[in-house]
Amino acid sequence: MNTPGFATRRRVSTVLPDxxxxxxxxxxxxxxxxxxxxxxxxxxxxxxxxxxxxxxxLAASSEFPGYPTTIGTPALRSSAVxxxxxRFGTTGLDDSGILPVIGTxxxxxxxxxxxxxxxxxVVVIPEVAYPTYEVGALLxxxxxxxxxxxxxLGPTSPALIFLNSPSNPTGKVLGIDHLRKVVGWARERGxxxxxxxxxxxxxxxGEAYSILDPxxxxxxxxxxxxVHSLSKVSNMASYRAGFLAGDRxxxxxxxxxxxxxxxxxxxxIQGAMVAALDDDEHVRAQHGRYRARRGILLEAVRAAGFRxxxxxxxxxxxATRDENSxxxxxxxxxxxxxxxxGDFYGPAGAQHVRIxxxxxxxxxxxxxxxxxx
Numbered sequence: 001m002n003t004p005g006f007a008t009r010r011r012v013s014t015v016l017p018d019x020x021x022x023x024x025x026x027x028x029x030x031x032x033x034x035x036x037x038x039x040x041x042x043x044x045x046x047x048x049x050x051x052x053x054x055x056x057x058l059a060a061s062s063e064f065p066g067y068p069t070t071i072g073t074p075a076l077r078s079s080a081v082x083x084x085x086x087r088f089g090t091t092g093l094d095d096s097g098i099l100p101v102i103g104t105x106x107x108x109x110x111x112x113x114x115x116x117x118x119x120x121x122v123v124v125i126p127e128v129a130y131p132t133y134e135v136g137a138l139l140x141x142x143x144x145x146x147x148x149x150x151x152x153l154g155p156t157s158p159a160l161i162f163l164n165s166p167s168n169p170t171g172k173v174l175g176i177d178h179l180r181k182v183v184g185w186a187r188e189r190g191x192x193x194x195x196x197x198x199x200x201x202x203x204x205x206g207e208a209y210s211i212l213d214p215x216x217x218x219x220x221x222x223x224x225x226x227v228h229s230l231s232k233v234s235n236m237a238s239y240r241a242g243f244l245a246g247d248r249x250x251x252x253x254x255x256x257x258x259x260x261x262x263x264x265x266x267x268x269i270q271g272a273m274v275a276a277l278d279d280d281e282h283v284r285a286q287h288g289r290y291r292a293r294r295g296i297l298l299e300a301v302r303a304a305g306f307r308x309x310x311x312x313x314x315x316x317x318x319a320t321r322d323e324n325s326x327x328x329x330x331x332x333x334x335x336x337x338x339x340x341x342g343d344f345y346g347p348a349g350a351q352h353v354r355i356x357x358x359x360x361x362x363x364x365x366x367x368x369x370x371x372x373x
Contacts, residue, residue, distance in 0.1 A: 016138055020131060020344040027333040034336025039367040042338045044168075044315050044356040046235040048289060051282035054234060054272050061271025068267040070259045072100040072243075076270045079277040080243050084228070087280070088200055090212040092219045096248045099255055100265040100273065103240035104198055104229045108132045111225075112140040112160060114257045115192065115250070121159040128170055128342070128349045130196065133162040146346060150185040157189040166199040166208050166313030169345050169354035173208045173313050179216045187223055192250065198229040198242075201283060204294060205312035212246060221246045232315060233283045234276040241265070241273045290315060293357045293364045300368035301355060309352070317355040318342075328353045335370040 024042070032038045071077070077095040084090040101107035109132050112123055123137035127146045137144040147153050163182065165174035179195075186193045195211035209216055211224050225246040231237035244251060258264075265273075276282070298317060301308060306319040321328050325341035332339050332353070340356075342349030359367070 012139070016135060020340075024329065024338070024341065027329045028338055030330065030333035031336050031338040036336060036366060039337045039359060039363045039370070041356040041359055041367065042340045042354075044340075044354075044358045046231065046237050046358055047360050048235050048286065050235050050239075051276075051279070051285075053279050053282060054236065054275050057275030058239075058268050058272040061268040064267045066267075068264050068270060070099075070262075070264050071255055072098070072265060073267075073270050073274075075274050076100060076243075076277075079274045080228075080245065083277040084210070084212065084226075084245060087283075088197075088210045088213065089215075090210055090226075090245070091214045092221060093212065093245060097221065097245055097251055099244045099251045099258075100270060101242045101244060101258075102263060102265055103231070104196070104227050104242035105132050106240075106263075107242060107244060108162075108194075108196065108227065109136045109139060111194065111244075111254060112136040112142060114254055115160065117142050117159040122156055124153065124156075124158045124161040124191075126162065126164055126167065126346075128167070128345045129162070130164060130168045131344060133164075133196075146348070150181060158186075158191050160192045160194060161186055162194050162196065163211065164196040166203060167310070168196075168199060168314060169316050169340070169342065169349065169352075170309065170318040171199075171311035171314040171316055172318075173203065173206060173310075176209055176213075176215050179209060179211060183211070183217055183224065190223075192223050192225065194225045194227065196227045198227060198232060199314040200228070201233040202287065202290060202315060203313040204291060208313050221248075223247055223250070225250055230273060230276050233286060235286065236272070236276060239269050239272060241269055241276070243273075289361075290357050293359070293361065296364055296368050297355065297357060300371040304371040315357045317357070318352050319355055320352045322351060325350055325353050335373075337367050337370060 077098040080098045081093045117140050119141040121142040123142045123144050124147055125133040125144050127148045134144045197210055200208050212226050225244055229242040301319050308317050308319050311317050325343050329341045340354040342352035
């Protein structure tokens with residue numbers, strides 16, 4: 001029975017693609033039937049403990065009874081500025097260029113609309129892309145265009161360009177020259193550049209760069225926003241802890257909208273974020289864990305006949321057997337391994353699978369053993 005009135009209204013969900021994870025239920029069941037259990041390398045959710053320094057800060061911040069502010073505590077914003085400078089070489093930031101968010105997926109999905117971009121506007125997303133960039137454009141009524149170079153865009157003047165380096169799912173890292181070219185091109189056309197840098201602290205080969213690095217933007221943050229998350233480097237996915245950094249005017253506009261919408265990071269989470277941003281030791285330790293798992297899995301995946309493309313950073317191997325990704329998904333499921341099919345991330349990913357490094361040492365070892373058989 002339809003709800004009166006609602007049945008005749010346009011449903012927002014109809015403009016969105018199918019939720020990708022709902023499409024791999026059969027492969028999940030197939031992998032789960034393995035006699036030694038499933039090795040789930042699909043979602044990429046952290047499995048290692050949250051460091052005690054973070055948990056202690058969460059508890060210490062839990063007594064505050066009042067409403068927190070949308071802009072976040074001065075301590076949080078100062079810690080974010082310092083961490084970005086210390087870890088990634090950013091310059092020119094101060095507290096006015098930081099905005100905490102309730103997980104970066106929420107921020108990415110909503111920011112296109114919040115920045116006044118809508119019908120008739122173009123939002124550029126990578127050819128192989130995290131699905132939420134497209135979702136954000138669709139929710140705003142804008143048109144999403146897939147492109148990895150300014151040459152592909154021709155005379156287009158987009159309203160916003162999403163970059164993702166290191167990339168999810170491919171692990172590809174964009175070089176300084178590429179990033180500088182995009183920033184210059186965007187500024188000539190008045191486009192905002194949003195750089196998703198959630199995997200910036202997880203580089204394995206070479207160096208990855210923030211859009212706010214002075215070698216990229218010459219110390220000028222105009223029109224630039226960087227997206228940062230503590231989910232991966234600090235195992236805080238359940239905390240929904242992230243922040244935006246960059247252009248003060250853009251941060252101020254997003255703050256004004258989010259204040260009205262009541263989009264506030266809980267105070268105890270803010271306290272935990274301060275501890276995570278101030279402490280680099282737990283980040284180095286987690287980086288080491290993932291590097292070890294990557295080495296084991298990379299060797300086994302290649303031994304099983306896969307080619308691994310890019311994957312020089314991030315928490316995934318972007319692997320292919322030069323066949324439809326759903327066929328590869330089934331091949332892995334028969335061995336009790338669940339991955340993510342590349343078509344989740346756009347047509348250009350249809351012959352790859354994304355294999356996550358986010359499993360325990362025991363499960364990574366089990367996957368490697370099965371791949372070598």
